[in-house]
Amino acid sequence: MAGGPSVRCCCCGAQLPLLVGRGLGLLLLLLLLPPVPSTQARxxxxxxxxxxxxxxxxxxxxxxxxxxxxxxxxxxxxxxxxxxxxxxxxxxxxxxxxxxxxxxxxxxxxxxxxxxxxxxxxxxxxxxxxxxxxxxxxxxxxxxxxxxxxxxxxxxxxxxxxxxxxxxxxxxxxxxxxxxxxxxxxxxxxxxxxxxxxxxxxxxxxxxxxxxxxxxxxxxxxxxxxxxxxxxxxxxxxxxxxxxxxxxxxxxxxxxxxxxxxxxxxxxxxxxxxxxxxxxxxxxxxxxxxxxxxxxxxxxxxxxxxxxxxxxxxxxxCQVLSSLADTEVIVALAVCGSILFLLILLLLTVLFRMQAQPPGYRHVADGEDHA
Incomplete structure (x- = not known):
């Protein structure tokens, strides 16, 4: 084997048997290649x-x-x-x-x-x-x-x-x-x-x-x-x-x-x-x-x-909040307006009845018929 074919190592210059040189060359090639990413099935x-x-x-x-x-x-x-x-x-x-x-x-x-x-x-x-x-x-x-x-x-x-x-x-x-x-x-x-x-x-x-x-x-x-x-x-x-x-x-x-x-x-x-x-x-x-x-x-x-x-x-x-706020304002105004309308109606009713009814006391002049 000593007299067999040999190659010179590219790193140290030493003479190496051909088979060993090929093995080192393959190893060097694998080291220089980029790593292969691990794959998984879809x-x-x-x-x-x-x-x-x-x-x-x-x-x-x-x-x-x-x-x-x-x-x-x-x-x-x-x-x-x-x-x-x-x-x-x-x-x-x-x-x-x-x-x-x-x-x-x-x-x-x-x-x-x-x-x-x-x-x-x-x-x-x-x-x-x-x-x-x-x-x-x-x-x-x-x-x-x-x-x-x-x-x-x-x-x-x-x-x-x-x-x-x-x-x-x-x-x-x-x-x-x-x-x-x-x-x-x-x-x-x-x-x-x-x-x-x-x-x-x-x-x-x-x-x-x-x-x-x-x-x-x-x-x-x-x-x-x-x-x-x-x-x-x-x-x-x-x-x-x-x-x-x-x-x-x-x-x-x-x-x-x-x-x-x-x-x-x-x-x-x-x-x-x-x-x-x-x-x-x-x-x-x-x-x-x-x-x-x-x-x-x-x-x-x-x-x-x-x-x-x-x-x-x-x-x-969606303007949900503003819509709710607007609704609340409208409802409040409607309630207040209804209450005000009822108060005015009540006041007018009272005044109308006061004018329509005769007074509780009326002075009777002499000579009027009391029959």
């Missing part, structure tokens, strides 16, 4: 859902409606059995979509559900959770009950078809119902768009969007956080949010439709947001792209693009 980190309640009975009836409140088992504005089934099926679909992300059984640290304070939204959330987390194993408290109570939080309100076996009145032709749907869609565009749409978006959907932005930012930065945040609300809530995002399609959100925000951590460690809208139980959710961004939108871009429609001070921008 993973889902956090989900926010906003869905509309399920099918409900009419909120109210028109004056000559043949089907008044008594014909609905729970009265007006209540979730129907069809609505319960719609949300149970949505819960089942969500269970399949997030299988492996959420635990198969309910864990309170993972899930938080908030609902508006209406029977139909509260009951929709409960039906949805029954489909999302069917009771199993140790969580079963009765072998005959395949349901478990899961908390739904709340804080202290659309053109419906008569699809519940009740006959439609004679005037409700398909053409008339289509016209009513068009008018309903027009009312939504008028309410949330047309005139000063950006300002409306800030003061309507921008409030909820601000909270969603905070939740996404928190989930991207906190080491421990919940996995699923759910809002059970109304068609107007969904439309207001989609108007603020610039993705509203101009139609009323169907019963049990669901807007999804999914926060992913990419393999390079950065975060992105994807949005989907489930408005048809027979099809996969539609991917949605925020205007100005791709469907897989980097979180910083999502936050930057949605910032203009987030109110900095909702009360001040």
């Amino acid at each position: 993973s889902l980190r956090f989900v926010t859902l906003l869905y509309r309640h399920g099918d409900r009975s009419p909120v109210k009836a028109y004056p000559k409606d043949p089907h008044q409140e008594g014909e609905w088992p729970q009265g007006f504005g209540q979730l129907t059995k069809e609505g319960m089934l719609q949300h149970w099926e949505l819960g089942q679909a969500l269970r399949l979509r997030y299988q492996g992300f959420l635990n198969a059984s309910y864990h309170r640290e993972e899930v938080f559900v908030r609902s508006t304070d209406f029977d139909r939204t509260l009951m929709s959330a409960e039906a949805n959770l029954a489909g999302l987390f069917p009771v199993e194993g140790a969580q079963s408290f009765n072998p005959n009950i395949t349901w478990q109570p899961i908390p739904v939080h709340t804080v202290p309100e659309a053109q419906d078809k008569q699809t519940h076996g009740l006959p439609l009145p004679s005037w409700a032709s398909p053409q008339t119902m289509q016209r009513l749907r068009q008018l309903k869609d027009l009312s939504f565009r008028f309410l949330f768009g047309m005139y000063r749409p950006t300002e409306k978006a800030r003061l309507q959907g921008g409030v909820l969007l601000a909270q969603i932005r905070k939740n996404l930012t928190w989930a991207a930065s906190a080491s421990q956080h919940s996995k699923l945040l759910v809002y059970s609300a109304h068609d107007t809530t969904l439309v207001a949010l989609q108007m603020a995002l610039g993705i509203y399609n101009g139609e009323q959100a169907p019963y049990a439709s669901c807007h999804m925000f999914e926060l992913y951590q990419e393999d390079d460690g950065n975060f992105s947001v994807e949005m989907y809208f489930r408005n048809d139980s027979t099809q996969a959710p539609w991917p949605l792209a925020l205007p100005g961004c791709s469907q897989r939108c980097p979180l910083p871009d999502f936050l930057h693009l949605t910032l203009p429609v987030v109110p900095e001070n909702w009360e001040q921008e």
Whole structure:
């Protein structure tokens, strides 16, 4: 081996066997290369859902409606059995979509559900959770009950078809119902768009969007956080949010439709947001792209693009405080004016009666008739 081929070390000039020289050269090359960043698989980190309640009975009836409140088992504005089934099926679909992300059984640290304070939204959330987390194993408290109570939080309100076996009145032709749907869609565009749409978006959907932005930012930065945040609300809530995002399609959100925000951590460690809208139980959710961004939108871009429609001070921008103050002044002036009017009326009444009544004592001259 001593007489074998050799190379000169570039560092010290010593003659080294060829194999050793090659090994040192490879080691030097590895030391000079930049470090390879550690990679991780792309993973889902956090989900926010906003869905509309399920099918409900009419909120109210028109004056000559043949089907008044008594014909609905729970009265007006209540979730129907069809609505319960719609949300149970949505819960089942969500269970399949997030299988492996959420635990198969309910864990309170993972899930938080908030609902508006209406029977139909509260009951929709409960039906949805029954489909999302069917009771199993140790969580079963009765072998005959395949349901478990899961908390739904709340804080202290659309053109419906008569699809519940009740006959439609004679005037409700398909053409008339289509016209009513068009008018309903027009009312939504008028309410949330047309005139000063950006300002409306800030003061309507921008409030909820601000909270969603905070939740996404928190989930991207906190080491421990919940996995699923759910809002059970109304068609107007969904439309207001989609108007603020610039993705509203101009139609009323169907019963049990669901807007999804999914926060992913990419393999390079950065975060992105994807949005989907489930408005048809027979099809996969539609991917949605925020205007100005791709469907897989980097979180910083999502936050930057949605910032203009987030109110900095909702009360001040809505002039809620000044409106309340003006109302108080108007009420106070009205009360004072009413009191002053009553006092003047009372005074005039007293004076009129004093002039109309004869005096209590009158001098009678001699010779008058006293009969």
